[in-house]
Amino acid sequence: MDPSVIKNIRGTFKEWDLFHESVNTLPVIFENNELKSTEENFREGAGLRIIQDGKLGFSSTTQLSGGSRLTDYCQETSRLGDTACFSFPDKKAGGQDLKVFDDKVRDLTLAMAADWGLFFIEKFSRQDEKLKVNVTIEKNIIRKHLINSAGLDLEEEKSVLDIMVSLFRAEENNFLEVYDYRSMTRLPDQKEIEDLSENLDFLYRHSLDKSEIKSGYYKVFFSPKAFSHLLGLLLASFDGKLFEKKISYFCDKIGSPFSAMKIDLIDDPSLEGRVYSTGFDGEGIRPERLYLIKDGRVNDFSLDLQTAGKLKKSTNGHGMRGYSSMPNPGFTNIEFKVHDDNLIEERKKMINSIDEGIWVDQLLGAGQSNILGGELSANIDLGYYISQGEIKGRIKDTMITGNFFDFFNKILNVEKERYSYSRFLVPGILFDGISVAVK
Numbered sequence: 001m002d003p004s005v006i007k008n009i010r011g012t013f014k015e016w017d018l019f020h021e022s023v024n025t026l027p028v029i030f031e032n033n034e035l036k037s038t039e040e041n042f043r044e045g046a047g048l049r050i051i052q053d054g055k056l057g058f059s060s061t062t063q064l065s066g067g068s069r070l071t072d073y074c075q076e077t078s079r080l081g082d083t084a085c086f087s088f089p090d091k092k093a094g095g096q097d098l099k100v101f102d103d104k105v106r107d108l109t110l111a112m113a114a115d116w117g118l119f120f121i122e123k124f125s126r127q128d129e130k131l132k133v134n135v136t137i138e139k140n141i142i143r144k145h146l147i148n149s150a151g152l153d154l155e156e157e158k159s160v161l162d163i164m165v166s167l168f169r170a171e172e173n174n175f176l177e178v179y180d181y182r183s184m185t186r187l188p189d190q191k192e193i194e195d196l197s198e199n200l201d202f203l204y205r206h207s208l209d210k211s212e213i214k215s216g217y218y219k220v221f222f223s224p225k226a227f228s229h230l231l232g233l234l235l236a237s238f239d240g241k242l243f244e245k246k247i248s249y250f251c252d253k254i255g256s257p258f259s260a261m262k263i264d265l266i267d268d269p270s271l272e273g274r275v276y277s278t279g280f281d282g283e284g285i286r287p288e289r290l291y292l293i294k295d296g297r298v299n300d301f302s303l304d305l306q307t308a309g310k311l312k313k314s315t316n317g318h319g320m321r322g323y324s325s326m327p328n329p330g331f332t333n334i335e336f337k338v339h340d341d342n343l344i345e346e347r348k349k350m351i352n353s354i355d356e357g358i359w360v361d362q363l364l365g366a367g368q369s370n371i372l373g374g375e376l377s378a379n380i381d382l383g384y385y386i387s388q389g390e391i392k393g394r395i396k397d398t399m400i401t402g403n404f405f406d407f408f409n410k411i412l413n414v415e416k417e418r419y420s421y422s423r424f425l426v427p428g429i430l431f432d433g434i435s436v437a438v439k
């Protein structure tokens with residue numbers, strides 16, 4: 001930041017915080033088996049939040065010199081701003097090395113990233129000449145800097161590498177897309193690249209045969225990718241803003257049973273080497289490890305300073321923000337655990353136990369349901385029919401319906417191994433008695 005900007009802020013306001021964020025990005029994009037884009041870019045911006053006459057004001061900018069416009073806009077917005085229910089913190093957060101920065105990711109070259117893309121393209125185009133392979137490999141070097149009028153001055157640097165591969169095949173009246181992805185703070189080893197490739201190969205090969213099922217209730221295996229999607233829907237109801245507005249399903253259910261099974265849903269910001277790990281939130285508070293669900297009971301929800309103040313509670317350090325927005329309750333790394341060894345099983349044995357059911361790997365349109373009420377009506381974008389423990393082929397024009405809150409009382413088995421999908425660290429889950437509708 002230009003020192004004159006900070007000097008101007010200090011000379012104008014008594015209570016403020018300034019969040020500066022910069023991102024260096026190198027995307028390597030292959031489309032339809034060919035290299036499409038490798039344009040490196042840099043972006044940065046800053047967001048200023050103030051308390052003036054007891055009111056909140058906010059402004060953001062990507063023009064980081066001068067600063068008068070930033071302060072002027074803040075003054076204007078504070079006149080109609082929300083009443084501030086907090087003071088800016090002065091206690092230093094952080095201090096723990098979460099291993100979220102890797103020099104090798106920073107030094108990743110275009111040639112190295114392109115080699116990974118070519119590996120996937122060569123493997124799958126050689127396997128099937130009709131396949132169109134799309135690969136995105138993107139490195140991001142993210143820096144954030146937070147200072148405030150109470151003397152807080154915190155910095156964090158993170159390296160993030162995203163790898164996404166999709167296989168697309170078009171035939172008359174039949175379109176197939178299979179995808180998988182990984183996000184990490186370090187470079188993957190060769191085994192991880194091969195594991196990603198093998199999973200795509202598995203999903204594609206089992207999509208070549210077609211199967212049909214009838215509407216009804218089935219055992220349903222949610223792959224870790226699909227289950228992370230389901231947890232994302234559940235997570236929305238633990239946003240503290242919804243508790244403040246009294247529209248979360250769990251508003252009056254803290255301490256009440258959510259599931260008869262002893263399950264935990266944990267937000268853990270301190271997991272080493274994870275993409276969403278952080279030593280301080282967007283307000284400079286060290287995030288707490290939250291049990292959103294503990295032993296099957298609703299336990300907690302995310303809070304930022306303002307929302308916590310309105311609820312007359314203390315923040316738990318989950319005020320998340322980018323430079324262009326004020327902090328809001330958010331989440332870091334999400335883990336799902338079941339405390340019943342009798343339910344934990346190897347995937348192969350889980351599938352072999354299914355006399356008749358389906359395997360769900362990709363969902364489409366689930367976010368359009370009434371997720372705050374737990375209602376789910378989602379197309380199975382990629383799924384398979386299972387009979388007598390064997391995958392028989394891909395199913396189409398099929399939906400999962402029902403209340404996904406109830407799913408967590410229908411767990412038959414939990415996969416022993418856990419997988420990383422974005423913020424989620426999850427196993428595959430086998431449910432019983434899930435409603436499946438065929439169009």
